[in-house]
Structures are given as structure tokens and as C-alpha cells.
């Protein structure tokens with residue numbers, strides 16, 4: 240099953256997406272997501288200039304060997320650009336293998352472990368009132384799990400609070416916009432949001448929150464402790480995770496479940512977090528963590544330590560990544576939850592897909608492969624537009640994590 244073509248497609252139906260399409264001599268094609276928000280063209284070049292020339296002529300059936308060739312064979316390993324490129328190849332090859340076997344990808348992985356994939360949506364508002372209204376709206380839509388983010392008094396803007404409530408897109412400017420951050424104001428406000436949410440909606444709905452890498456371990460311990468009465472499903476990215484052992488301190492201070500890892504690219508970014516049971520959910524997903532092949536490895540290690548999956552699913556991860564993730568989620572024994580931020584209608588038209596939403600779950604569909612394709616003609620109508628994620632500064636001007 241010789242690979243005869245591998246084409247990189249860049250399209251911007253509202254936001255940028257990078258897709259790799261691999262074709263075999265039998266005429267079977269598979270696609271993989273290679274989108275890296277705000278750094279898209281670096282992955283395009285890495286694929287076109289460095290990986291594709293080595294891919295042509297290989298046997299598409301040898302997914303593991305091809306993965307190892309590009310990972311071990313690079314000498315310069317890991318990192319988001321390289322791993323997104325490897326992920327795109329890997330996802331496209333799993334798509335091809337499943338199509339050749341005439342099976343939905345979940346069957347090839349070992350079969351379905353569950354009927355539906357529980358997802359969480361994003362409710363956000365400028366203040367507590369507006370966030371409550373949004374949570375109510377998501378409940379009406381049937382969601383069983385909802386992430387709640389809220390503006391903080393005295394801060395002009397913050398992560399997770401969007402103009403367009405259904406289609407949040409943080410990469411909003413031709414050059415990075417600047418946000419201002421105050422840890423003290425944030426820590427004072429967020430427990431009030433969750434007190435109000437539990438008061439209004441009770442304890443049946445799962446509530447989640449994303450700190451977006453903005454606290455120190457001891458601050459995260461305090462927030463986790465303050466939120467304990469409100470029983471969060473998880474507190475996400477409380478601290479930047481370059482220092483894995485830093486999470487020991489967070490863990491010592493709170494029983495609020497912790498989620499981490501949307502920016503991890505390999506198992507080496509989280510092996511200590513997993514083996515020391517410092518987190519409860521691992522957020523790695525198909526596109527940024529080396530594809531299905533590597534994600535399986537991370538999930539298997541996590542399973543050993545009672546840690547569940549919670550794949551990243553923001554809008555910058557294309558429908559191709561979401562489709563592949565849903566097959567993975569349907570199979571993986573230690574599934575926790577899947578993030579689901581809806582893509583715009585224009586994006587959905589460019590990427591026709593088999594997955595559907597009902598009753599708070601996503602269903603991958605039964606189409607052979609991962610069930611997502613790309614309409615190349617339509618894609619070509621939306622040329623690339625440079626867009627950066629914001630940066631963050633403390634109130635005194637010091638650069639901070641966004």
C-alpha cells in the first residue's frame with residue numbers, strides 16, 4: 240500500500256487550519272490535523288520541506304515504523320511543531336488503515352467501550368450573572384458537563400470570556416493583543432462564581448474551570464481548597480507544567496481533581512505527573528501529542544495510575560482532530576471526558592464529518608476511517624490569515640503567562 244502523494248492544505252474558514260492529505264496507490268486517502276494555533280506555517284514548512292519527501296514511497300500500513308522513523312529519526316525530538324507534523328501523518332495513516340479494513344477507527348483500535356462520548360461545553364460571561372445565564376443555556380442544549388469562566392472585577396479582560404459565546408476564538412489579532420492579569424483579584428472572585436453556580440444549579444451538573452497556567456503551586460493549592468465545597472469535575476492547568484514535581488505541592492493542599500496537559504507533546508512531559516498520581520485527568524490530544532499512536536501510549540500509562548483522559552477540544556483543533564479523538568474516546572478504557580467547542584458553520588462545511596451531538600454526548604459515527612474529510616475546493620476559497628494568541632502582562636507591566 241504505497242504512499243504516492245502527501246499534500247498540505249491550509250484554509251481559514253473563520254480561523255486557520257492545517258490539514259495533511261495522504262493518498263495511496265490504491266486511491267485510498269486519509270487526512271490528519273496539523274494545526275498549531277498562532278504558529279501554523281511552521282508546521283506547514285516542517286511537513287512540506289522535511290517530512291513529506293521521506294514519506295512518499297513508504298508502505299502506509301506500517302504506521303508504527305513510520306512514527307518511529309519521524310520521531311527517532313529526527314535527532315531533534317519532541318516540541319509542538321514536530322509533534323503536530325508527526326500527528327498529522329499518524330492520523331492520516333490510521334484513517335487509511337481503517338478505510339482499507341472497511342471499519343470505523345474505533346473498531347480497529349479494539350472496539351467501542353461506550354456508546355456516547357460525554358463532552359463539556361464552554362459557558363462564559365463578563366460577570367457572574369452572565370455566566371449563570373450561559374450555564375443555563377448549555378443545560379438547555381443537553382450538556383451534562385460545563386466549563387464556567389467569568390470576567391474578574393478590576394481586570395479589563397481575561398482568558399475564556401468571549402464576545403461570541405458559542406464560537407470562542409482567542410487567536411484574535413494580526414499581532415498579539417495584550418491582556419492584563421491580577422492573581423489576587425482572580426483568586427478572590429472565582430470561588431464566588433462557583434458558590435453561585437451550585438446555589439442556582441445544584442450538584443447534578445459537572446462543573447469545570449480552566450486557570451490557563453496562571454498560578455504558583457501554593458496559589459493553586461489555595462484555589463483548589465476554596466473550591467472544594469463546590470465539587471468541581473476538574474480544575475485545569477492551575478500551574479504551568481514545565482516543573483512536574485511542582486504539582487506535589489498542589490496535591491498536598493487540595494482534593495479538587497486536577498487536569499493538565501493540553502500543551503504536552505509527548506509522554507515525557509507527563510510521566511512523573513502520571514506515575515506520582517499528581518493529576519486526575521490527562522488533556523493530551525491527537526494533534527499535539529503525536530497522533531493516535533502516541534496518545535494510546537500516554538493513556539495506557541495513565542490507566543495504570545487511575546488517571547482518566549480528557550482530550551483537549553478547543554476550536555483551534557480542527558474537526559479532523561475532533562473526529563479522530565472521538566474514535567479514540569469511544570475505545571479508550573480510562574475515558575474521562577472530551578472537550579467540545581463548536582466549530583462555525585463555515586468550518587463544518589469545509590470539513591464534512593460523521594460525528595453528531597445529542598444529549599450531552601458526541602457520537603463518532605460508523606463511517607470507515609475517522610469519519611472526517613476535507614472539501615478541497617471550498618477550503619481553497621479561504622486563504623490563510625495571520626492570527627496570534629494574546630499575551631499577558633501583570634498590572635506593573637511584567638510579562639506573564641497567557
Ligand code: KDG
Nearest residue numbers: 276409449451501552553555
Ligand atoms: O490555542 C489555545 C487554545 O487551545 C486554548 O487556549 C484553549 O485552554 C484551552 C482549552 O482548555 O480549551
Ligand code: MG
Nearest residue numbers: 449475476501
Ligand atoms: Mg485549557
